[in-house]
Amino acid sequence: MTSITHLDLTADSATQRVVKDEAVHVQFAHEPGSLMSLEGPNRYEPGDALITGATGERWVVSRDRFNAKYLPHDGVEHGDAGVYRNIPVVVLAKQMHESFSIARSEAGDVLHGVAGDWVMQYAPGDYGVVKAARFAKVYKPA
Incomplete structure (x- = not known):
């Protein structure tokens, strides 16, 4: 390797x-943790976006990066859990x-x-x- x-x-x-x-489903972390993506561990902090993609994969995006890269979709308010689209x-x-x-x-x-x-x-x-x-x-x- x-x-x-x-x-x-x-x-x-x-x-x-x-x-x-892609449209993705987003939840926001309430406490620190880690999730295992297909490619490896993704650590997160409170407020970070926990994303489930259209093909079922999961990954983490830090809140600062998330706010710059995703927009709410289908009536979701920015910062609430729900569907977002990448910019x-x-x-x-x-x-x-x-x-x-x-x-x-x-x-x-x-x-x-x-x-x-x-x-x-x-x-x-x-x-x-x-x-x-x-x-x-x-x-x-x-």
């Missing part, structure tokens, strides 16, 4: 520019051809992927891992 550190997809010719299009933003993605691991952020939770999964770069030092089947369902070329 390859351990990826200090990744910069802006200079990688295999990188794709993609946009996520379309171009992100960088690279499909990996071997098993790998990468930290979500500096000293963050370590995520794992297998051959065919995608490593995502949302911003410098801000990474994710998306399983191949989910990537095909919710990401579109930018």
